Every structure is written in structure tokens, then in C-alpha cells.
Amino acid sequence: MSSADGGRVRPGFRHGGGTVKGFVHKDQFPRPNLNDSLEGEIQAFLTDEDQLHTYDDLTKVNPVTPTTVLKCLQARYNARVFYTHAGCTLVALNPFQPIPDLYSVDVMKEYHCAPQPQELKPHIFIVAEEAYRNVQGQLEPVNQSLVVSGESGAGKTWTSRCLMKYYATVAASSSVVKSQDIVGRIERRVLDSNPIMEAFGNACTLRNNNSSRFGKYIQLQLDRSQLLVGASVQTYLLEKTRVACQPANERNFHIYYQMIKGATDEQRKDWKMPCGQHFVWLPNAEKTVEEDCFHETVEAMVHLGINAERQREIFRILAGILQLGNVNFSPSTDESQPCNLEEQSKGNTFELLFSIPTEELQLALRVRTLKAGKQSVLKPCSQTECSMRRDCLAKVIYAQLFEWLVAFINNSICADKSMWCNFIGILDVYGFECFQLNNLEQLCINYANEKLQQHFVAHYLRAQQVMAASEEYVSEGLQWSFVKYQDNQSCLDLIEGSTVSVFSLLNEESRLNRASDCKMFRVRLEKELCDNVNISWDKFSKVPHFTVAHYAGKVNYQIQGMVEKNKDPVPPELNSLLQKSDNSLLHQIFTDKETDNMTSKGLSKVTVVSKFKNSLESLMKILHTTTPHYTRCIKPNHDCKPLTFKKEEVDDLETNALWES
Numbered sequence: 331m332s333s334a335d336g337g338r339v340r341p342g343f344r345h346g347g348g349t350v351k352g353f354v355h356k357d358q359f360p361r362p363n364l365n366d367s368l369e370g371e372i373q374a375f376l377t378d379e380d381q382l383h384t385y386d387d388l389t390k391v392n393p394v395t396p397t398t399v400l401k402c403l404q405a406r407y408n409a410r411v412f413y414t415h416a417g418c419t420l421v422a423l424n425p426f427q428p429i430p431d432l433y434s435v436d437v438m439k440e441y442h443c444a445p446q447p448q449e450l451k452p453h454i455f456i457v458a459e460e461a462y463r464n465v466q467g468q469l470e471p472v473n474q475s476l477v478v479s480g481e482s483g484a485g486k487t488w489t490s491r492c493l494m495k496y497y498a499t500v501a502a503s504s505s506v507v508k509s510q511d512i513v514g515r516i517e518r519r520v521l522d523s524n525p526i527m528e529a530f531g532n533a534c535t536l537r538n539n540n541s542s543r544f545g546k547y548i549q550l551q552l553d554r555s556q557l558l559v560g561a562s563v564q565t566y567l568l569e570k571t572r573v574a575c576q577p578a579n580e581r582n583f584h585i586y587y588q589m590i591k592g593a594t595d596e597q598r599k600d601w602k603m604p605c606g607q608h609f610v611w612l613p614n615a616e617k618t619v620e621e622d623c624f625h626e627t628v629e630a631m632v633h634l635g636i637n638a639e640r641q642r643e644i645f646r647i648l649a650g651i652l653q654l655g656n657v658n659f660s661p662s663t664d665e666s667q668p669c670n671l672e673e674q675s676k677g678n679t680f681e682l683l684f685s686i687p688t689e690e691l692q693l694a695l696r697v698r699t700l701k702a703g704k705q706s707v708l709k710p711c712s713q714t715e716c717s718m719r720r721d722c723l724a725k726v727i728y729a730q731l732f733e734w735l736v737a738f739i740n741n742s743i744c745a746d747k748s749m750w751c752n753f754i755g756i757l758d759v760y761g762f763e764c765f766q767l768n769n770l771e772q773l774c775i776n777y778a779n780e781k782l783q784q785h786f787v788a789h790y791l792r793a794q795q796v797m798a799a800s801e802e803y804v805s806e807g808l809q810w811s812f813v814k815y816q817d818n819q820s821c822l823d824l825i826e827g828s829t830v831s832v833f834s835l836l837n838e839e840s841r842l843n844r845a846s847d848c849k850m851f852r853v854r855l856e857k858e859l860c861d862n863v864n865i866s867w868d869k870f871s872k873v874p875h876f877t878v879a880h881y882a883g884k885v886n887y888q889i890q891g892m893v894e895k896n897k898d899p900v901p902p903e904l905n906s907l908l909q910k911s912d913n914s915l916l917h918q919i920f921t922d923k924e925t926d927n928m929t930s931k932g933l934s935k936v937t938v939v940s941k942f943k944n945s946l947e948s949l950m951k952i953l954h955t956t957t958p959h960y961t962r963c964i965k966p967n968h969d970c971k972p973l974t975f976k977k978e979e980v981d982d983l984e985t986n987a988l989w990e991s
């Protein structure tokens with residue numbers, strides 16, 4: 331998610347919160363008085379440099395230390411080997427360039443047809459095939475989850491796409507039906523959901539040119555014959571603020587650049603977007619990324635059944651949002667600078683794009699309606715308030731449009747429940763985040779990671795118990811022992827607990843909706859959570875914050891703005907305005923649902939954290955009923971340079987936590 335400065339701070343994770351240290355051979359325990367001998371063992375292991383790339387499972391490395399493990403990964407990377415097992419986890423190193431034939435249909439078939447795929451070279455297709463075979467197997471649970479994690483730019487989206495392509499190939503139902511109708515083919519439609527969701531939900535950031543600004547869980551539905559018959563997508567926490575505010579040197583969502591770069595003259599005319607027009611909300615438009623391909627998005631829309639008229643409505647809405655960004659409410663000393671919306675937007679722009687009368691839009695942005703008993707009082711907004719209302723309008727429209735698209739995609743690809751019996755889920759979630767300034771977005775993301783960490787720990791320990799009991803280890807006379815791991819339940823209780831927790835206090839403050847909520851939230855946090863060891867404060871800090879000791883390290887969260895973000899208010903005037911739109915899509919997405927959920931003050935009855943917590947709980951429930959498979963993607967250098975592995979830059983917090991001992 332966004333960071334004001336884009337810079338990533340490395341918290342003291344090496345000595346930070348507890349983590350799963352995994353399962354290491356007893357002889358590998360680094361005891362304080364054996365430091366020298368451990369150092370000796372490390373050096374001895376590293377001497378055989380030519381052999382390092384041959385370790386296809388990091389549990390075979392001896393001793394297991396961050397140094398030895400990273401050296402092995404580096405050696406493998408330099409030998410162009412990008413996948414390595416780490417016990418029950420697959421480690422995927424990002425090559426940052428297409429590798430010929432690594433993911434071809436022939437390679438898919440090789441893994442799919444192999445009697446023992448795990449005997450082939452480590453590959454994401456081993457994970458895919460194992461999950462696929464488990465679905466057929468007798469072992470419960472037969473439903474599978476593929477959890478893909480890693481820091482921004484590590485390759486999660488790429489990996490998820492690879493997995494989807496694998497199943498769309500090996501489990502293709504159309505080849506059986508021999509359908510010639512490519513547009514109607516379910517696997518084609520499932521794959522086509524990717525370019526659409528990426529166009530609307532991904533953006534070029536400092537860390538990744540194609541960064542997903544939302545989390546997603548895709549469920550691939552299989553019938554009795556193991557054929558792919560449908561899919562459904564659940565998304566989490568779209569970073570909607572990006573539409574009206576882009577961090578320095580980053581871009582807005584891809585779709586906007588696709589539109590300005592790929593539209594025909596006719597479309598530009600329709601969207602009132604003449605060539606050369608400057609858009610405040612479209613920074614760094616000169617930067618072109620691979621994902622700037624409009625026709626691919628449109629083609630995918632067509633395949634999924636979004637007809638020309640709907641597309642037109644969608645693009646008009648998007649163009650309208652862009653025009654909003656050019657509306658300026660600050661007083662101008664320049665007399666020639668227009669001050670009303672109509673003049674600023676050159677005529678009837680908003681009437682055409684949003685299908686709402688300009689005067690009404692102007693009124694909704696500039697005037698607040700206060701209820702005093704049965705009477706309504708109109709109060710002009712300050713310039714700051716006007717700008718906030720404008721940004722809010724843009725964000726709420728974009729977020730609702732995204733939600734509508736996801737629902738449309740689901741309608742188009744979801745199979746009737748009677749048609750499928752099992753599923754393979756693919757979870758692509760944002761990794762643990764720690765910036766110089768962190769706020770509600772990071773708190774939610776890191777909370778999700780705490781949840782997944784807990785799930786991983788439980789699964790990891792179960793897997794290790796099975797492994798320890800396996801004949802292989804017994805026959806080799808190896809003794810294994812658990813290394814201390816810290817249960818992160820107390821940190822989860824701190825964040826989400828039902829009695830007194832960060833979320834419960836935040837929600838209370840949000841509901842009270844008092845003017846001094848930031849100060850009150852701080853006071854209450856300090857008072858009510860003063861005995862909790864997982865939270866601390868630096869009372870002398872100029873920026874009020876609290877620090878949470880997460881499993882991957884400590885993170886400071888800024889208190890300023892957190893309550894407001896949690897309330898996520900939408901002025902009621904804006905909602906009623908959008909409901910009046912003659913753009914049938916805009917009208918539809920604002921009619922049913924939003925109003926039911928709003929209080930008269932424009933506050934959502936469900937706060938951001940409650941909504942997120944609920945959706946995460948549903949996800950965890952699903953994960954608990956499946957057999958999980960973990961893939962950890964690793965970014966080998968900060969600058970996304972092809973084939974470059976910089977050990978010192980592999981600072982993925984959770985990855986290090988995995989093999990630190």
C-alpha cells in the first residue's frame with residue numbers, strides 16, 4: 331500500500347518479535363558458547379562453492395543460517411535456477427525477465443504427466459500438480475489453497491497467473507467439449523479476469539511497475555472429472571486513495587494510462603479527453619510500462635461479456651473522475667482563472683461523463699446540508715472541505731466501479747453450485763509492510779499477515795510432525811527437534827480482540843464521531859492497553875503513534891488520521907447526487923447497497939476495520955477447510971534488475987524470519 335515517502339524501513343526484525351524458526355537438526359542449534367564453532371561450520375559449508383547451487387531443498391543445508399541459505403539461493407539464482415524447496419514451502423526467486431520455456435505448455439505437461447512430479451526440478455508446477463492430485467485423493471481436506479506471499483515486486487501476481495494458466499491448461503474442459511467458441515470458453519474467461527482486474531487494481535509504484543493495490547483470493551472450481559468449470563474471485567482492501575492522490579514518483583491505476591495512450595480519436599472525443607490535455611491526477615504519464623495495453627483490457631472485457639454500451643459507460647465514468655482532479659477550489663489571484671465548475675471543466679463535461687447536471691454537482695461539492703430538527707440548513711463548505719468532497723467523490727466512484735467489475739467477473743465465470751464439487755484457491759496477498767509512516771492501511775495489511783502467519787505456523791508444525799515421524803528420518807538416524815516458536819495469538823488479540831483492542835477502540839471512537847477523536851483515541855489506547863506487552867509508545871515523539879510488536883518486527887503506526895480513515899465518510903449529498911445519474915451504471919452502483927449502509931451523517935455503519943476483519947475471518951474459515959501449500963516469492967534486488975541477486979537487499983522480513991535460527 332502507499333507510503334508517503336515510499337521508503338521502506340527495516341525494523342529490528344533480527345531481534346524482533348517471535349517467529350517460527352522452523353525445524354532444524356539438533357546439531358545445528360547455535361548455542362551462545364558455540365558461536366565460534368558455528369562460524370567454523372558455516373565457513374566449512376561455504377568452502378565448497380561449486381556445490382552450493384545443487385541444494386534443491388534448503389532443509390538440506392547444514393548449518394541452516396541466513397548466511398548459508400542466502401548463499402545457496404544466490405548460487406542457484408546465478409545458475410539460473412529460480413525455484414527451491416524449503417521443507418513444505420516453495421521459494422520462488424524473481425528473475426525479472428521472461429525465462430524461455432520455463433512455463434511452456436510442454437513443461438506443464440511434463441509435470442502433469444510425471445509419475446512423481448516432486449522428483450523433478452523444483453518448480454511452481456510441482457505445487458500446482460500436488461494440489462491438483464490432492465483434490466482427487468482420499469485424504470481430507472481435498473479442497474486446496476495455494477498461498478502466495480512475499481514483498482512488493484517479489485512475483486506473487488506472476489506466480490498466481492502461472493498457477494491459473496497451469497490449471498486452465500491441464501484441467502481444460504473445453505478440449506473435451508471441443509468448443510470452437512474461444513470467447514465462450516470458461517478457462518479463457520477465467521484468465522481474462524486478470525487483465526481487467528490488473529488494469530483497474532494495479533499501478534506503477536516505486537517498488538513494482540505492476541503493483542497490485544488490492545488482495546485477492548481466486549477459487550478455481552472443479553467438477554467430478556477434475557475439469558475446470560468455473561471460478562470466483564474475492565478481493566480485499568483496494569487502495570482507493572490512489573485515484574485522487576498518488577505518492578511521489580508513482581502513478582495512478584493502469585487503466586487511466588491505457589486510456590490516454592490507447593484510445594481512438596473517436597473515444598477521446600466521447601470521453602472529452604483531447605490529446606495533450608493535462609490531468610493533475612495522472613502523474614508520470616510519460617513513463618510507459620508493459621501493462622499500458624488498452625486493447626488487451628478491452629478484449630478481455632469483450633470476452634467476459636461487457637458489451638460496447640457498458641464499456642462506454644465505464645470509460646465515461648473514469649474520464650469524469652479524471653476531470654474532477656482538474657477542478658480547483660483554491661482562491662485564485664488570477665482574475666482570468668475560472669472559479670465555477672462549468673467554466674473549469676469547459677462546458678458540459680460532467681453532464682456528459684457522469685450524466686448529472688453540473689449545477690447539482692457544484693452544489694453537492696460546495697454546500698453541506700445540516701439537519702436541525704425537521705429543517706435543513708445549507709452551509710457553504712470551506713475550500714479545504716470542497717477539495718475533500720471532490721476527492722471523496724472520486725474515491726467512492728472508483729471503489730464502487732471496481733466492486734461492480736469484480737461482481738460482473740464473478741457472474742461471468744462462476745459455475746452453478748451443482749456443476750462443481752471441489753476447488754483450488756489461490757491467495758495473492760500483500761506482504762508485511764513497514765514504512766516510515768504507517769497508517770490504517772498498513773495496520774490492516776500487517777494484521778492480515780499476522781493471521782496468515784498463525785495459519786502457516788499451525789500447518790508448518792503439523793507438517794514437521796509428520797516429517798519427523800516419517801521412515802526416512804528414522805532410517806537415517808536423524809533426530810529432529812522443535813525450535814522455539816512464539817505463538818502470535820497475543821498480538822492478534824491486541825489488534826482484533828473483542829474486549830479491548832486497537833480495533834475495538836478505533837471503532838468506538840469512529841462511532842462516537844467526535845471532533846477530537848484523534849486525541850481521544852490516543853488517550854484511550856495508552857490508558858486501556860498500557861499493560862499489553864505487544865504495544866508501546868514513545869511519549870516524546872512529535873508524531874503521535876503507537877508501536878506494535880509484530881511477528882516480523884516492530885511497526886510504528888501514526889495515530890493522526892486513523893479514526894477518519896476508519897470512518898471513511900461519504901457526504902450524503904454525494905450519494906444522492908450519484909443516484910440521480912442518467913448513466914445507468916453509475917445509477918445502479920449507487921442505488922441499492924450504499925444507502926442502506928449509511929447513517930444520516932454519511933458514515934458507513936460498517937467501519938473499514940470491521941469490514942476487513944469480517945472478510946478476513948471468512949477467508950480464514952475457507953483456508954482452515956483446505957490443505958494449504960505455501961509459496962514464498964523473493965525479490966532478489968530492490969531495483970527490479972534482471973538476473974541480479976543482491977544478498978544484502980533480500981530483506982523480505984518474513985522470509986528472513988523463515989530461516990533465521
Ligand SMILES: Nc1ncnc2c1ncn2[C@@H]1O[C@H](COP(=O)(O)OP(=O)(O)OP(=O)(O)O)[C@@H](O)[C@H]1O
Pocket residue numbers: 424425426427428429480481482483484485486487488489537538540541542543760761963
Ligand atoms: N517468474 C517470473 N519470471 C519472469 N518475470 C517475473 C517472474 N515473477 C515476477 N516477474 C517480474 O516481476 C514483476 C513483479 O512481479 P509481481 O507483479 O508478480 O510482484 P508482486 O509480488 O505481485 O508485487 P505487488 O505486491 O507489488 O503486487 C513482474 O511484473 C514481472 O515483470
